[in-house]
Amino acid sequence: MDRSMQKGYFGRWGGSFIPEVLHQTFVELRRAYEDARQDPAFWQEYVELMANYSCRPTPLTRADNLSRHFGGAQIFIKREDLNHTGAHKANNVMGQGLLVRRMGKKRVIAETGAGQHGVATATMAARFGFDCTIYMGEEDVARQRPNVFWMEKLGATVVPVKDGARTLKDAINEAFRDWVTSMDDTHYVLGTVCGPHPFPEMVAWFQSIIGQEARLQILEQHGRLPERVFACVGGGSNAMGIFQGFLDDAEVQLVGVEAGGKGLDTGEHASRMVGDRAAPGVAQGYKTMFLQDEDGQMLDTHSIAAGLDYVGVSPILADLGDSGRVRFEAATDREVLEALTLTMRSEGIIPALESAHAFVQAFKEAPQMDADQALIINMSGRGDKDIFTIAHAFDDPSWKEFIIRRGEEYAGR
């Protein structure tokens, strides 16, 4: 069978590898999604909600200091950090929230790695009046206490997942285990452009608002299209979001930047499209490039950025990689901290560690480009709210001293 003609397939990737008990749930979800997609009023309501609740359209900031520093292309930054809850994740959850309301369900569940998607889902649930349960790997719960704090304060139940590597992929498995029990009244708000059809396509649709805005903004500010667009790629939702604004413009290079971790040759990374540790596989309901061993068992991954620390990649991006439409690169943990420092000092902007991966590659390429050319970096999220993670990554001595003192205070010493 020619898989590329089958719904939910992108070239040879994607599909819907789900247990039979979820078949009917997916039939209904696909119907609700397709109805919403046909209904112009749905998208209009979505855009209005995002304007009123999440500061959209987010600005496209001209980074003159960085441009001067590299002496090449004019650098523009798409400010997804200015969304409510500080990242592009808000786009997807609010869109799915509208869909859940349309389907008449009363409860939402979600997985989260760093906690970004969990916090975003918890805000959405609070706003729409849904019950909310968030699955989060035990290791991530320990690493990301501030996000757990906010999810709980927003009224969500956070369930630490103690199985497997106790990270994002295990949280996804656990969310599916909840869903096969609770599907009658519960929707699973998958956080990225992965998983079984229609999730990749549906999440990409909600995130396409980034690219739609960025295209208009660059034409207005620069007078023509950018030469290159850079985005970090974990699951791939922010990348798909901005890339969709330029997919049909063959002259615009699209560059996805994966987590190079401690280096592609160390085995401690999360790069699926570059490096040689990933292979085609099927897990978590879809077919893509997975970091796995020769038997098909998933490998442990590493990244300084929890949001990129994942074994699979969007089937849509895997296909765009096959066709050459998207070029993939990797940035190491060390390069990420350097790019983060430079961006803070030059522009007063604090990217999330995830987003800083895109900055690394843009900084490598900017000097080779001409002064009349533009590049866009998608800044998927802000870093200042991740102060515990970033201060730890910088190994900052005065921060550590503060934490030790606060710890002693809490311990009553």
Place this chain on the structure above:
Amino acid sequence: MNLQSDLAQRLEEKPILLMTHLVLGYPSFEVNREVIRQMADNGVDCIELQIPFSEPMADGPVILKANQDALARGVKVRDCLEFAAGMAAAHPGINFLFMTYYNIVFRYGEQAFLDHAARIGIRGTIIPDLPPEEGADFHARARAMGLAPIMFFTPTSTDERMREVARQGQGFIYVVARRGVTGAPTEMDAGLAAYLQRCRRATDLPLAVGFGISRPGDVAMLTGKADMAVIGTATIRLVDERGPGAVGEFIASLLAA
């Protein structure tokens, strides 16, 4: 004889058949061997041999942990295939089926996996994350080779869906007794009986009912309504708590009720 005829023949002699399950390499192949011997000696008809996978999304905590422990001990797919070959040869009276997740088959190669399974005397495959839409080719090839692809009915399946699913199946239908994952109890009530009647109308294949079947009373209740009871998590729990020696008595008690 194909699996369906074999089961039909067995059903002429007893009111309900039994399928049991174990995770290969958990807690060890030695224990697996002893457990299988006790199962065979006490009248089990089919045994699911689960090849461990790192992401067993349809399994509950007990089987999930068994998968992880087996992998942590270094169990490889080739070890599982080798062990299964030995068991199939040692116990010709048992129908052995491979249960696993699709990535294991995909990585091994669909055809290579089927060839290997057929060669060592495996009778069928149970792959919970390979629905008819994705598995049409694989299931057709398996059927052509006489390896029964086992399909699932669930309480959420419509009548139409059941008929559609059954068309790709052979051997028997795995009837999931309730929503959820493996391991939690199932209430034996009027709703279940009506559901089983609905399953019966949708197919001529024998019905094997699993998920939450753990006590003699559960098996007795299924007798007359289903063709085979599937015991999964319960034996793994038993071996964890009381060792492989307890399995024979447990199996015998299920059939005595």
